[in-house]
Each structure stands twice: as C-alpha cells, then as structure tokens.
Amino acid sequence: MRAIPFLALTVFATVHAANLQLPTWKEDERKAFDEAGGVLRSFILADEPEPEPETTLDVEKPKADEVMNDPLRSSEIPEKFLTAYFAEKPTEFLVDPQGLLGPKDYKDRLAFLSYHAGDSSIDFFVYVFGGEQEIPGEVRAEETVERLFTTGRPAVVVFYFLGAPQRSAIHLSPSLTETVSAADQRRALQSSVMSAFEKLNTTDQLDAFSVQMSIRIYWMERMLGGGASPEEVPVMSHRPVGKKMKAPSTLDLWKEQTVIWVDRWWGGAALVAGAGLLVSAFVVWMRSRVRFRFPDLEVEPRLGGAHAAGVGAVISFASAALPPASQKDQVPDYLRRA
Amino acid sequence: MKCPRCVQRIHRAAQSCPHCGFSLADADANFGSEEVTLRSLTDAAGLLRRGGRRKVEAAMEEIGRRFPQIFVAVYTGPLGEVANIRQFGFWLLNRAAFEDVPMAKPNEAGILFTIDPESKAAGVTFGYLLDPYLDESDTFECLSRAHSHWLDGRYADGLVKAIHHLGGILAKRSRQARRDPEKFERKVLPPPQMGDLVRRIRSGHRVPEEQPVAEEVEK
Numbered sequence: 001m002r003a004i005p006f007l008a009l010t011v012f013a014t015v016h017a018a019n020l021q022l023p024t025w026k027e028d029e030r031k032a033f034d035e036a037g038g039v040l041r042s043f044i045l046a047d048e049p050e051p052e053p054e055t056t057l058d059v060e061k062p063k064a065d066e067v068m069n070d071p072l073r074s075s076e077i078p079e080k081f082l083t084a085y086f087a088e089k090p091t092e093f094l095v096d097p098q099g100l101l102g103p104k105d106y107k108d109r110l111a112f113l114s115y116h117a118g119d120s121s122i123d124f125f126v127y128v129f130g131g132e133q134e135i136p137g138e139v140r141a142e143e144t145v146e147r148l149f150t151t152g153r154p155a156v157v158v159f160y161f162l163g164a165p166q167r168s169a170i171h172l173s174p175s176l177t178e179t180v181s182a183a184d185q186r187r188a189l190q191s192s193v194m195s196a197f198e199k200l201n202t203t204d205q206l207d208a209f210s211v212q213m214s215i216r217i218y219w220m221e222r223m224l225g226g227g228a229s230p231e232e233v234p235v236m237s238h239r240p241v242g243k244k245m246k247a248p249s250t251l252d253l254w255k256e257q258t259v260i261w262v263d264r265w266w267g268g269a270a271l272v273a274g275a276g277l278l279v280s281a282f283v284v285w286m287r288s289r290v291r292f293r294f295p296d297l298e299v300e301p302r303l304g305g306a307h308a309a310g311v312g313a314v315i316s317f318a319s320a321a322l323p324p325a326s327q328k329d330q331v332p333d334y335l336r337r338a
Numbered sequence: 339m340k341c342p343r344c345v346q347r348i349h350r351a352a353q354s355c356p357h358c359g360f361s362l363a364d365a366d367a368n369f370g371s372e373e374v375t376l377r378s379l380t381d382a383a384g385l386l387r388r389g390g391r392r393k394v395e396a397a398m399e400e401i402g403r404r405f406p407q408i409f410v411a412v413y414t415g416p417l418g419e420v421a422n423i424r425q426f427g428f429w430l431l432n433r434a435a436f437e438d439v440p441m442a443k444p445n446e447a448g449i450l451f452t453i454d455p456e457s458k459a460a461g462v463t464f465g466y467l468l469d470p471y472l473d474e475s476d477t478f479e480c481l482s483r484a485h486s487h488w489l490d491g492r493y494a495d496g497l498v499k500a501i502h503h504l505g506g507i508l509a510k511r512s513r514q515a516r517r518d519p520e521k522f523e524r525k526v527l528p529p530p531q532m533g534d535l536v537r538r539i540r541s542g543h544r545v546p547e548e549q550p551v552a553e554e555v556e557k
Binding site for chain 2 (some may be wrong): 130293295296301303306309312315316317320323324
C-alpha cells in the first residue's frame with residue numbers, strides 16, 4: 001500500500017518527461033562552437049559574459065643590475081658577504097650578513113636560537129640566504145662546517161633559503177656526525193621543511209622551521225644521552241617565538257630536573273628509602289629491647305650509710321644569672337644557708 | 339666520693355668524714371632515725387601536675403625497664419631553713435622504704451632526685467651499686483639538662499630531661515663495664531695498707547719473672 005504513491009509519482013514523471021522538448025542550436029552559437037574547434041566555451045555554458053583580457057600595466061621592468069643586487073632574486077651571493085658567512089665561526093646563532101631579515105625579525109629569531117642554546121646541549125646555527133641564491137661552488141658546505149665547528153659545543157648548522165625552505169641543507173659538527181645518522185638528519189630536515197610550508201610568510205616559515213628543528217635537535221640530544229629516537233615526531237604548529245615562548249625560570253628548571261631525576265631513580269631511591277626505614281625500625285626495636293646490667297661490685301659502706309653514700313652534684317636554679325657552667329665547681333657548703 | 343656536709347673528698351670505707359666528722363647519725367639527728375615509707379615519686383611540694391607527673395613516671399619506668407637492677411626515685415619538698423639538700427638526699431636514700439619498688443631492687447640500686455622549691459636547689463644521690471659507675475660530674479650533667487626548665491618552673495619537663503640523660507650515661511657506663519670491668523673494680527678496692535705500699539715499692543725494683551723468658555724468645 002505504501003508503494004502506490006511512489007508508483008503514481010514515477011508514472012507522472014515519465015509522462016512529463018516525454019512531453020519535454022530537447023534544446024536546439026541557435027545559429028550564432030553553432031557558428032561559435034564550430035570556430036572553437038568543437039569545444040564548448042564559457043560564454044555558452046556560463047551566463048556571465050567572458051571577462052575582458054587584462055590590460056598590461058605600464059610598469060618599467062627591473063634592470064639587470066637591480067635584479068643582480070636583489071638578494072631575494074639574485075642567484076649569487078655578493079662576494080663581500082662570503083667572508084662574513086664562511087670565514088670564521090659565527091658569534092651569533094643567526095647568520096644574516098646580507099640583512100635579509102628585518103631587524104625585529106632578526107632579533108626575534110636570534111632570541112629563539114639563543115634560548116634553544118641555553119636549553120639544549122646542542123647549538124643550533126641558521127645561515128640565512130636568499131631564496132634564489134646559490135652557495136658558491138668553491139664553498140664546500142660540509143668541509144666549512146667541519147672546519148668552523150670542530151671546537152666548542154656540538155652544533156647543528158642549517159643553510160636556510162628564505163622563501164624556499166625545501167632548499168635548506170643541514171650539516172652537523174664533527175662531534176655529532178658519528179652519532180646522528182644521515183637518515184635521522186634527513187627526517188629532521190623534512191619535518192622542519194613541512195612545518196615551514198604550513199606558513200605563507202617567509203619569516204613565519206623560518207620561524208616554524210626553527211621551532212621544528214629545535215624539537216628534532218632535542219631528540220638528537222636524547223639519542224646522545226642513550227634515549228631512543230622516535231620514528232615520528234609530530235610536526236608542531238608554528239607559534240610566534242617572541243610572544244609565547246619564554247625562557248624557563250630557575251624554579252622551572254629545578255622542577256624539570258627533579259622530575260627527570262625521580263623518573264630515572266625513583267625505583268632505586270624508593271628501594272633504598274624502604275630498606276633504610278626497615279633497618280631503622282629494626283635498630284629502634286633492638287635498642288628498645290636492650291637491657292643494661294652492671295656488675296655487682298662489693299662496696300664498703302661509708303659514713304654509716306647502709307644503702308648509699310654516693311652524693312652527687314647539687315645545682316641551684318634560683319636565678320638565670322647563675323648558669324650551670326658557673327656551678328660546676330661544687331664548693332664546700334655550696335648551698336647551705338645560714 | 340665526697341662528704342655530704344663539707345663536700346670534701348673522703349676515702350673509701352670511712353665511717354665518718356675525716357674532715358668534719360659527719361656520718362648518718364648526724365643526718366638522723368636532723369631528719370629522724372626511723373624508716374620513712376614513701377613512693378618512688380613523692381611530690382610533697384606539689385610541683386607536678388597530673389600530666390607532668392605521668393611523664394615523669396614514664397621516664398622512671400623506662401629506666402627501670404632498660405636497667406633491670408636500678409630504680410629512680412624523685413622527692414620534692416621544702417627542706418627548711420637549716421637543712422642541706424646533700425645531707426637530706428643521703429639520709430633519705432638510707433632511711434626510705436619505697437613501697438612501689440620491688441624488693442629485688444634495694445636502695446643500693448636507687449638514684450634519688452631531690453628538689454627543694456624553696457631554696458630552688460636540686461641534688462642527686464645514688465646507692466652503692468652505682469658507686470663505681472657514676473660520679474659527681476655525671477650527675478651534674480643530668481641536672482644541667484633540667485636547669486632551664488626548672489628556671490621556668492617546668493619541673494616535670496626538667497625531671498624528664500634529667501632522667502633521660504641519666505639513662506644515656508648509665509647505658510654508656512654499662513657498656514664500658516662489660517668491656518673493661520677491671521677499670522671499675524679498681525674504684526672499689528679497699529684502700530691500700532702501709533704493708534701493701536712497701537710491698538709495691540720493693541716489687542718495683544725486682545726484675546719481673548716473665549722478662550727473661552721474653553728475651554729468650556726474641557733471641
């Protein structure tokens with residue numbers, strides 16, 4: 001019974017469809033269709049008119065020397081900066097002699113890298129280059145890093161290309177190359193690049209890249225300390241460093257150290273404490289059960305006393321001005337009153 | 339060993355003080371020659387409250403438990419104008435019959451704390467059993483522990499402190515006596531006679547008999 005309305009509706013729709021007429025070509029549309037080579041163009045399918053072609057702006061094209069001097073476009077690093085980049089070990093964790101980052105951005109990024117250095121045993125250096133720039137062939141990056149970072153703390157050095165994080169390269173100081181495998185380095189770089197690509201702004205990209213690499217360096221540090229490296233470390237979403245991340249206080253560090261210590265040693269410490277308590281309880285119990293005895297020596301009675309003649313000390317507590325120390329010499333008739 | 343009256347040193351087995359002639363008969367003349375029946379904690383001066391009294395009794399029992407031969411007694415009371423706390427302690431430990439102390443613990447094994455709240459003085463007297471093991475400085479240390487409490491009128495706290503400290507000293511002496519009993523035996527030997535002295539001097543000039551044997555062994 002329930003199917004009857006549906007059957008009726010189906011029959012009605014079929015009859016109505018048979019009465020509908022198919023669309024027919026208009027002459028001008030047919031002509032345009034043929035001119036287009038049989039491809040339906042948008043003016044036929046869309047109601048809106050075809051947009052007008054863009055008018056070219058009359059802007060003067062940049063000159064060749066300007067292109068050369070713009071570090072973001074230029075493919076070469078000006079020779080005057082090569083010394084600043086590769087001559088000696090940098091004094092700051094962020095190396096940007098070309099000034100590709102604005103002063104505030106530079107300061108923020110440097111603050112984060114400095115904070116990382118304070119929190120980690122592995123330093124993190126970032127060399128900033130333009131997105132199109134190429135490191136000169138005579139500068140062999142690995143050798144340079146090895147030469148510059150032989151001494152000092154272990155370091156991770158990243159050559160970062162602004163706006164092109166996928167071109168970034170990671171190099172490790174000699175003290176780390178043996179312990180951190182190439183696969184781990186590659187994974188660290190890939191996850192950092194992925195993190196950077198979540199952002200559109202070049203500065204934000206560098207920010208996200210640095211944060212993720214810092215996390216990866218933490219895991220490298222764990223590996224150095226004997227801990228296992230996780231297969232997958234979640235890519236952290238980018239957070240502005242200067243606003244939300246602040247250096248931990250001494251109390252936080254102390255708490256963190258305590259937690260680590262407890263995690264590492266709580267079993268042994270609990271065992272030792274328990275054993276100590278047991279031993280202490282046993283000692284107290286034993287001491288409470290100890291009975292002291294004195295050899296009964298024959299003492300001849302004195303002064304006619306049958307039981308005692310052992311006259312000990314006498315002390316006066318009449319005045320605080322008369323302390324026990326001043327009463328030690330028990331003089332004859334010391335407390336006898338007239 | 340000192341005389342309770344003149345506090346001069348007296349030799350072992352002196353029937354009366356060689357300096358002042360004091361003996362128990364003199365004390366009896368002051369305090370009476372009859373036995374006095376009392377409890378080991380007699381607070382005649384009413385210095386102890388109920389809680390304090392309980393604490394003092396607990397400390398006394400602790401000594402009795404740890405040292406099965408020994409008991410501690412406490413007497414508080416005014417001694418009057420002419421009384422001497424040393425003489426009173428000496429007399430009381432000889433004339434008292436402590437009704438709550440087992441018969442197995444005679445007064446020779448007793449340590450008596452006496453407190454006179456009027457003269458604000460306290461003293462310690464001990465029986466012959468402890469004669470070799472305690473001396474005046476030990477008892478002085480015990481009383482010193484109580485001094486600050488008694489200054490504030492906290493008699494029970496002072497007594498507990500003094501008794502606890504006494505327990506420590508007694509335990510130490512007991513261990514020493516077990517390790518080196520001769521040291522304490524020497525303290526109670528009868529005084530040397532003149533003949534003994536001469537014999538010792540003469541023996542000092544003789545060659546000991548063991549010495550030649552020892553020399554032979556060395557050769």
